[in-house]
Amino acid sequence: MTSAPTRPDGRTFRGDLDVPPGLPRGIDLGRIANKDKAIAMYGRELVEKLTDHALLADDYAYQAMLDFKDKSNNTNWRTFDLALEQGIDAVDDPSPGLVALFAELDRIPDWVDFDQLYRGAVAFWRAGPIVPPVLAWATIAGGFSMYSATRPVLFSGRLRQSDKVGTRLIESFRYVVAAYTPGGMRRFEEGFRLTAKVRMIHAAVRHSLSHSEVWDWANWGVPINNLDGMVTQAGQFGVKFIDAVQNSGFRYSDRELEDIFALSRYVGHVIGVPADILHTGYEDARRKTELHTLLELPPDELCRDVVHSVIAYSVENPPGDVEILPGPIAKFMTTERRLALAYGLLYSWIPTDVLTALGAERTAWRHVLPAVRPLVAVAHRIGRLLPHDDEKTAFDILRTFNAAIEVPHGQKAVAVANPEEVHADIAANKGDMPVVARS
Template sequence: MTTNSGLHHIEFKAADVPADLRPGPLLGRTVNYEQAVGIFGRRTVEHIAAHYNIGDELGYRAYVALREKAPKGRAKEIYDAAVAQGIDAVADPPAELVALFEHVDHVPDWVDWDQLRRGSIAYWRAGKLVVMGLAYAAIGAGFRTYGGSRELVMSRRLIEPDQVGRRLTETLRWAANASRPDGMRRSSDGFRITMQVRWIHAAVRYYCSRNEHWDWNDWGISVDNTDAVYTMGTLFAESVIRALGTVGVRLSARERDDVVALWRYIGHVMGIPEDINFTDWADLQRKSAIIRMLEHPADDGCRTLLDSLVTYMCEAEIEGFQVLPAFVDSRLTPQRKRTLTNGLMRAWAGDEICDQLGVPDNALRYLVPAAKPFVTVHDQVLRKILKQDDEAKALRTLREFDAALTLHDGETEVADPDDVVRMLAKNSSSTDAVPGR
């Protein structure tokens, strides 16, 4: 099918989208389209841009079916039963729910459980540096994406001071459980929590699709597949691998492929379709480059999100764990932590992203390249001479990380979808809900 502009676009069957929704290449969030086509080829770029208007259709349709057909107040209970016990535990399930669980219960042929376990060990064997990479190169830098941050800006869950810590902890709890050894096995917590996040995403899409303040022709569909690829692949896999390499922990080609396979499967369970999901390190790098080129620059909303996160990390006491090493964290004032955080983000996320997000530059950025030779030698000595047990190191890192993620009275493991929707409803109509608009 061809539009009047001459742009080709892919037919799709996304639920609950306006009939006159612009194709992905013509959305307000899409920039540099023809430039990307010239570099990467029209077919690939067109396909990625088209998925700005396509989401997790299986998960979403199951959510809508339960919301509309299940006894009042029991939709989530039925979904949880299917997650915990399998679809056979649900009496007379709607066809949409059956389709969802037929999909997630069928492990793709490309999944090698030994490889996923190796990927988990490779991901976590660098200890504290992994947590720093997650904080500074993945989660923080992730706010650079203009279209993908709209739901967070509208809900203000990472803007309101009393919400930031909860949101960060929920994200880290999911990431740690999903990426730990065997975490994505059908009976494991990582699989269960990933399916809970999938339900939250469906709830957010359901609300935004019916919200008069959702700007379809600027942002596309809520919780779209292209942003999911960016989150699972670019941020949690590629950005962390690159951050570790920048500071001196170099993953081998096999380790990189193992880590990518792990996050590919996490993305699969989260609902990323096979036709856009990344397949290996080379494919991930190519898709990341295309998405970065296509994405509208960060706006005031993105910068507000990052500022709130940095303020929390520098001022709050995170029980049982600090992002910075303890001997550094205990000796710095909040303002000095912020200066160090800005420098580390500059070193790990890069100038282009930090310029867009308004991260001040400072000389502390040079700590990372200065430390690289020493970290490299230390890593090589531990692994090649002292024969470090990588699996034991990874598991020890995760145990330490778990201390900060322990559930306390009144807390939920991941976000309560009803709470997320309430915050969207409360804030989306405010003129201040989306800074910069």
């Protein structure tokens, strides 16, 4: 068994690089709610283990980011991209941090079965036309209803300024679609590449916020921390996605659930969630997601701004002008109707108390999905009994989605956020976040 990779100073990675001293334990951070109830329901050991990770983050990527800042070596975004495209051996004299990061990226855990991951990706998309609106409105927009997950995105203003929302939304779609494309998470495929790229962008955002006078450590913990990274994969693109699809009338088999959560587990591994809190399967993901939800503060005005901004933009400007609604529905939908429909559907996909806190309009469209759900369920059951081709269904939806989010002129470098632009926006506090008083 090989020893854990070390930092350039010889210490093993702990997840606390650049974390200031004197902070409370994770369970005592201002962002943690209902801790006594959580301990009573889930046990102190699990609650403290997960909340401790609000003060820990991905030091493999972060150390590589620190190497980028050190001009005494030749490690930078260009050499990172080279290692990502061709392997770490293609880089001349890579820094210790970059070597350690790629040792992690190239390590395939013994639980990974790429055939299972392929099946999981097919299952993820095989519900067909309902998947794009679930992803856009329930998963991505709805994910920003979480108080803690919203904090790191506020400072750049990219999800609060109308001229930036579209770019940010399409970048999110590109990453998720690529990662959940069948076969996309093999080492040199696009899903793996974008997942690793997003991992480094997270490190860049963490670095920018860690050195910002507006980041509130005692309340929020580490920017882009392990706890929130875990629930993004286990919850946002796992449990909450599955629940929204199944609340629409579809049903996943036990095997499909195992396969989908094996895929989201590997995406979590590649993006830097540590093994000791990374979900191990469907039931573990649900348990950790429900605990995280219990520990969350209610959505605040900033959450409301972001959620409404994302939904309004996706309704008024479908990604790439390609419909995310099924064709027969889209034909008679004005922008006003689309917005009302989006909020109506959310009442079947997101808990009512969350929507109330977000100030979501209770449109008449909220009755539509409950009314048609029995018909969808019957059609789904019949369809599963008849000959069907889930792989074709998945790739048909992916073909449409990829047309909507295609990178301009094949420019792979702009598939996801430009870290230098994000850093500049954070440094300028374009989100107009208040400065935190320091003791």
